[in-house]
Amino acid sequence: MTVILPENPAKADLLAGNPTLWLNDQLRPDGISDPGLPIRPGQVISSEASWRRLAPLLERLFPETSGTGGQIRSDLVEAQTLKGAIGYCSAEYGRVFIKADGSLPVAGSIKARGGLFEVFMHAEALAMQHGLLAEGGDVMTLAGTEAMSLFQRHTIAVGSTGNLGLSVGIAARALGFRAVVHMSSDAKRWKVDRLTNLGVEVVQHEADYTTAVEEARALAEGDPSIYFVDDERSQLLFLGYSAAARELAGQLDEAGIIVDHDHPLFVYLPCGIGGAPGGVAYGLKAIFGDAAHCFFVEPVQSPCALVHMMSGSAELVSVYDVGLTNRTEADGMAVARMSDFVAQVMGPMLSGVFTVADEDLFRWLYLAHSSQGIRLEPSAAAGFAGPEFTVNSPQGRAYQTSQGLIGHMANATHIVWTTGGAFVPEEQFQQFLERGEALTTAAG
Template sequence: MVTVSFDDVQAAAARLDGVARRTPVLTSRTLNALVGAEVFIKCENFQRVGAFKFRGAYNAAAQLSPEQLARGIAAYSSGNHAQATALAARELGSRAVILMPEDAPRSKAEATIGYGAEVVTYDRYTQDRTALGRALAEERGLALIPPYDHPHVIAGQGTAALELLKETGALDALIVPVGGGGLIAGSAVAAKALHPAIQVVGVEPAEGDDTKRSLESGERVSIPVPRTIADGQALPTPGELTFPVNRRLVDAIALVSDEEIVEAMRLAFERLKIVLEPSGASALAALLAGHVPGPPRRVGVIASGGNIDTRRFTELTGR
């Protein structure tokens, strides 16, 4: 079984130094009063491509051979990993071909193309993107960088938590959105290495609780592709590589409704003056809704992304 160590996360941080942004950590007295804790928000919505995904995509792409880079890179993604891989390929003088669902947010598809990638579409509700992505890479001779099930991707994502904890010092809890599990796996590796007593809490949409069910059963469980506003977390099963890490290191999974996510998006906009996409707001939503065990006194929240266009943001938050 492939594992990811704290040394891998530290190596990724060195590789990303000067390439990825060291994103800000925000605090708010209003937020602290609302939840009864000291809260530190790691704003990955300010990362390159607008999401944490650039960390893992670049860390993986940077370790490809010159021959692999010359042939190109393939990826599959609903949006943020697509953009991240496209930009990483461009930064490294390569090219990218990205498999995206037909109903991916238009802004994410357009941004991916804008970074120079070719986009191929599929139906996320009837087709297996993993199988399609592997076939696409094999057919075209491309190096495949999956969105979470890759040790270099996991290690790269863990640098977000590494930066946060180096800035804040010890925290009682770290709250992280969960899709395929790459961000929380890397974050948990970093967090538990630095502060073994920290509670790592993952957050999923209530309609997409595949990781929660899997951790409770002790094995990966598949569910129908969930229909949720949190498109970056609309996955049917945890990752093959990420699940063993999360089973070992994640302490709890909280579930949030779409309505709770929207409330978190509103608060982030009105009080913190930042724009978060639904997946990017889910961890904050769990804290605001009182779904985090404890409650902790000092808590870190990873706001994982802010890729949402004006129309969609207004449609969701203006109700």
């Protein structure tokens, strides 16, 4: 289908595949209280409690989490040196931080938050159904031999561009489940190899992500022993990600950073289908309300959240419908059609979406490593465009005016959420660095 987008200051650049910032005109004050939303802030609080309950089990199965008592947490790092390398030194940029989910334990990406959560919550529910665990019982039972032999008779399946498959596959295998990951054609070879080595069955589709998910869902529907982690519809994934907001709030508090109307918090979240950035944004709005300004970021050829939300259509609009290609090196964000569930939830609370060119991802990946030793994959570097767009672009200034932020931007805190990278094999990472260095030198 061909879709004609409404007139908007971002439209010409969007359609030409140039980086741009789109502002969400459905954004409402206190948007999280919209009674029509299919989710409630109380569910975030419950997910935080579930993470706490599961922590001892996670610590047992993943000893790399022993330093945090089984919590899946990442550091908040000020971009001291990197700020200079990227050009965010002047006072108008406030303070710039990196939320280092690229180094999350167990799965090496933000997907550890959603994928692990859904698999462990499913395991708990299955053990209860089979009488192995009572309400309020000891979650360590899930690592015992009886639970293991139950899980061996069940399969967990998921569609993935790579990182969700890694996180679900690792979690499922650790508990003893059979695991099947359906990969889109964008999936990188090393992610497939890593899963295969863990005993995960990988089905490689010669199709894009949306098609891989559809085919995987159809297979699961015909077989009751398969539990399908549905990236397009899952509330559990979304809630797993949402608990990251409380973690960030604690880190900001420890750093003595105030967040209120006069000290705004800007957060830049790489977006594929929307679950990870949507969950984190929802959690942040639940804590900080209108003082948190959340933006998604997408590749110039795969801006699925931008085109759908800009279209105002009740039917999902894909990037193909407006003539874009969905071709990008940022495999985690190579998604043509966003989640309908996330689109509904983000409607009244997302500030906007901006797009980035692949070349810039490689430049930022190189600068993050050379200036602060941070290891990223291309998707994970996308948020670095955020401060420039919100502080200095015409649309960014229009946003500041509409939100009453003029005069407060020097007090702002910008969070660039870096979402993956720790697991990239050394040889591949060196190739990323070489490409980034060449592009940085060429840009002068």
